[in-house]
Amino acid sequence: MRYDKDHKDRTHRHVLAVASERFRRDGFAGVGVASLMKDAGLTHGGFYGHFRSKQALVEAVISEGLEDTLHHLETAATDIESLVDFYLRPEHRENRAQGCAAAALAAEIVREPKRARVAFTRKLARIIAHIRSLLPDRSEHRAQAIFALLVGTLQLSRAVSDRSLSDQLLQAGRIAVLALADSRIEDT
Template sequence: MGHSQAEKAESRERVLRVAARRIREEGMEQPGVAALMKEAGLTHGGFYKHFGSREDLMDQAAALALAEGEEAMARAARADADRPRDGLIDAYLSARHRDSPGTGCALVTLGAAAGRGGTGIKEAYEQQVRGYLDLIGAPGAGAEDRADAMVTLSALVGAMLMARAVADPELSDELLDTVAGRLKQGTSAP
């Protein structure tokens, strides 16, 4: 790869990373192309050298954001070899994750956009849901384990969404702590 090709690839990657962070923070509709390019240190005019359209950029950035979240959760699960599910729950339902949406799990911020989006974002979202289910359960696990993984993932994403959305910090903390405690007890019912 020549020097200019390497620079182009680096610039493209920088735009994707900026866009991935911003869509985790603000969703898919908010970040405009001009603002993203400026934040990446590039001019708006260079956008089409890297992407076919804003939708193309958003789809690729969403896929990157989703993959980065899964990688972080896989690291959390590996932190405690004896209780990988608990490590994942603790990391996901932490104040740090709640307070840092730009580096957090994109399943929370992109769910509605994926539901309304085209095939590209739906496939990227589905891939990450499947990855999380395998991470929480076990690939090829039985029907009961798969159902438990689905309930766990739904509780993680839902609790994080609500914890970020409420105004009362005490309620936000309570949501995280209560759901984490119930999931680690192995029950999602009161």
């Protein structure tokens, strides 16, 4: 069987997309190569034509996932308020498999080898730079704190079993981010 020249690229992107959803939903350790490839509609052996190891796939998913998060933030947010409204919405809370890679994977990434954390750090810097560009004072520290508040708020709202408390956490995070963005705290 002959494939067109773009077949390998399309298949590679498809495996990445399936892995990204599975890793965000089930964690890195909760996803095996065989089950991942089955979900992608491919054979287990075909995996190694695209990635040298599961670790290489993890690194690619981290990089692509945060790139996707950045793209969504750049598209949805023209100011801090629209960024907060986009990020801390109930639909984002409910959709972990397609939501922010940082919120879904941060606890996983901390246990990964340095190469995965380096990939995360590079993309994180770009997300923070975007947030910084939305701030009137362009404060790096404030942008870092805002993203940390957004990610932590989203993670906690997903973790609790009480929907009312989850909604309250989203609202509290929204209030805190907007207050921080508008504060007169010196950037040290």
